[in-house]
Amino acid sequence: MVEQLSxxxxxxxxxxxxxxxxxxxxxxxxxAFVFADFSEAFAFMTxxxxxxxxxxxxxxxxxxxNRVEILLTTHDAGGLSGRDIEMADAIDGLVE
Amino acid sequence: MVEQLSxxxxxxxxxxxxxxxxxxxxxxxxxAFVFADFSEAFAFMTxxxxxxxxxxxxxxxxxxxNRVEILLTTHDAGGLSGRDIEMADAIDGLVE
Numbered sequence: 001m002v003e004q005l006s007x008x009x010x011x012x013x014x015x016x017x018x019x020x021x022x023x024x025x026x027x028x029x030x031x032a033f034v035f036a037d038f039s040e041a042f043a044f045m046t047x048x049x050x051x052x053x054x055x056x057x058x059x060x061x062x063x064x065x066n067r068v069e070i071l072l073t074t075h076d077a078g079g080l081s082g083r084d085i086e087m088a089d090a091i092d093g094l095v096e
Numbered sequence: 097m098v099e100q101l102s103x104x105x106x107x108x109x110x111x112x113x114x115x116x117x118x119x120x121x122x123x124x125x126x127x128a129f130v131f132a133d134f135s136e137a138f139a140f141m142t143x144x145x146x147x148x149x150x151x152x153x154x155x156x157x158x159x160x161x162n163r164v165e166i167l168l169t170t171h172d173a174g175g176l177s178g179r180d181i182e183m184a185d186a187i188d189g190l191v192e
Contacts, residue, residue, distance in 0.1 A: 038145075038148065038149060038154050039149060042142075042145045042149075045141075046138075046142065049134075049138045052134065053134060053135060053138075058134050058160075058161050060158070060159075060160045061158065061159055062156070062157065062158035062159075063156075063157055063158075064154075064156045065154050
């Protein structure tokens with residue numbers, strides 16, 4: 001069973017994820033990514049899909065042309081967990 | 097320049113797209129697709145992405161695990177156009 005992060009754990013994790021915003025209503029983290037065009041945006045989505053499938057941890061996400069918005073939370077934990085932090089780090093690794 | 101469909105053209109087009117809903121606020125059409133799992137959902141998204149890129153007409157869409165929601169409208173036309181109807185037909189063709 002994956003456990004929801006405590007407030008202290010969450011604060012520490014968010015310190016290390018400067019590009020992500022905390023969504024209090026969902027106990028989730030979100031980040032928007034902007035690319036040159038749809039082709040680049042979908043290439044990024046494909047890489048995220050592979051990460052997600054490998055980790056068996058899937059994002060809620062949307063795309064409009066060159067823009068991709070990602071929300072991470074852990075349904076089984078009822079909110080943000082360490083798995084979301086790991087996934088956010090891995091996604092950041094794709095665009096650094 | 098792509099032209100927005102007239103009310104009569106829209107009504108006729110929607111008659112042929114029984115699985116799509118009309119979103120009046122956006123002058124758009126929407127459809128939700130449910131698959132067995134994320135892998136199948138993303139495989140479908142990849143096929144839609146190829147259609148979209150080929151037609152240079154891109155959806156607004158979101159995905160949560162096995163569910164994909166697609167909205168089609170034509171920004172350049174200020175609402176629904178024949179390009180959306182063609183794209184909806186092509187997307188339907190992927191799942192029939």
